[in-house]
Amino acid sequence: MKIVIAPDSFKGSATAQQAADAIEVGVKRVFPEVEIEKVPMADGGEGTVQSLVDATGGKFRDVTVLGPLGQETTARYGLLGDSKTAVIEMAAASGIQFVDEHTKNPLITTTYGTGQLMLDALHHGSQQLILGIGGSATTDGGAGMAEALGVKFLDINNHPIPRGGGGLSELDHIDLSGIDPLVAKAQIRIASDVTNPLTGKIGSAAIFGPQKGATPDMISILDANLKHYAKVIQRDVGRNIDQTPGSGAAGGLGAGLLAFTNANLERGVEIVLEMTHLKQRVTGADIVFTGEGGIDFQTQYGKTPMGTAQAVKEIDSNITVVALAGNVGEGIDQLYDLGIDAVFGILPGVEALPVAIEQVRENLARTAENVMRLWGRKR
Incomplete structure (x- = not known):
């Protein structure tokens, strides 16, 4: 038996x-x-890094990054047994656990630390990144993540805009010239079952903003800012991500990944099934x-x-x-x-x-x- x-x-x-x-x-x-x-096993949410490291005989790596409020913190990601794949939970760097009832504010929280984890994995030899993008404290459209990868978000005076969903209102243009060359070479798989678009009635701010501290007024501001962000992305990057299913995941991190990397959205459990070779086993x-x-x-x-x-x-x-x-x-x-x-x-x-x-x-x-x-x- x-x-x-x-x-x-x-x-x-x-x-x-x-x-x-x-x-x-x-x-x-x-x-x-x-x-x-x-x-x-896992489904792309909390516990995915641990499960895939355990299932593949991998190891962990701890990195000092910026948390969602800009504070230094230590975040962990996994390097799988094939030595070519890193698995990252964005919540490890940019999760809701870093804020409380008094500090949560999606106008200022950033995904910058998630981008730092991605960059660290790429610079330590990972050719494939698996990103679980649940549990975020952010609604910045993934702009912080992209900034950490080398993308510049500039205002009309060519100065960097403030981090967070609130700063997107000041965005005038995007400069891709400084993006790390390893980003274009990497296969990036987004593990998420969220199908919400970036903006609108079922968008990132409207549906997920309240749990991150957004008031009704904040939701209106964030949705307008993300709409503006999407238009600038379409003009300067040539990618239309506003209504793409899943672009609203993790406060719009899905949109940022789709806009600035060669990422694909996939069901989390399907990725885990593949990586663990469950069907064969x-x-x-x-x-x-x-x-x-x-x-x-x-x-x-x-x-x-x-x-x-x-x-x-x-x-x-x-x-x-x-x-x-x-x-x-x-x-x-x-x-x-x-x-x-x-x-x-x-x-x-x-x-x-x-x-x-x-x-x-x-x-x-x-x-x-x-x-x-x-x-x-x-x-």
Whole structure:
């Protein structure tokens, strides 16, 4: 018998690798000699760097960069086992965790640090960059990122404009002459499931601005500034990115990447499936365990358990896919028609959140053990 264990992280309590290790413990309580393949997974969001580094035998690199408010901070990215690919979570440098209720302000926050991470990876030999672009504190259209790569955003007096979404109103022209030559040579893959355009009623400022501290007045200013930014990009760079699906991701970082690099937008889970070679590794499997902290009706929209299940079923529809979750929410019935055969909550009863977090590995092990005991009785 062969079992593949391919969970996402259980956020706040276990990395994808730790979750996989815990499930393995439970499986081996019942079948100690079973063949097990562990494949830590992610969907492009938080935990993607950790999962891909673990899955490919890679390593981490820490870099001093500027945070969203311009303060120096240390950010980490991953160098994968192929020695040619870097995986970066923009939140590591420009994430919402760097601001609080008193300091969050998308008029001034910048993605400059994300560009610094990209540049560091390129200068250390990476030929491909995978960028997870969720969890941002910014609405600067990726201008800060591009500035770090060497793009100049200048006002009518040929002076650099202020960083942040507010400074875009002063933009007169864009100078690409200083962009690092390695940028054009790199393959850049944007891991994001966001399809919002840069501007408009469902654009970056309108939909995501409030969670970053934007008031209604700020949203109007930011949307107008991003519209102006897009027009200058179209004139000076020759790329029309305003209404491109996904250009509004991460406060418009998607737009900046599409405008100033040779980036492509892709579903995060599809990139992870490719990089971990999951489809090849599930060949011949009897059961695949997947899962994450919460499973509900949203799981079908590009989340790790669904992406994993669909990839498995493409290889062999007879492989049983079992999803484990800390919390099982509404609307899971439809998942059974999309590739997941069974969903199990791992909590033994009503538990306070701190207790559930502390005991997540034992809960995963116990649930996996019970699944395997049932499986053993069927055989």
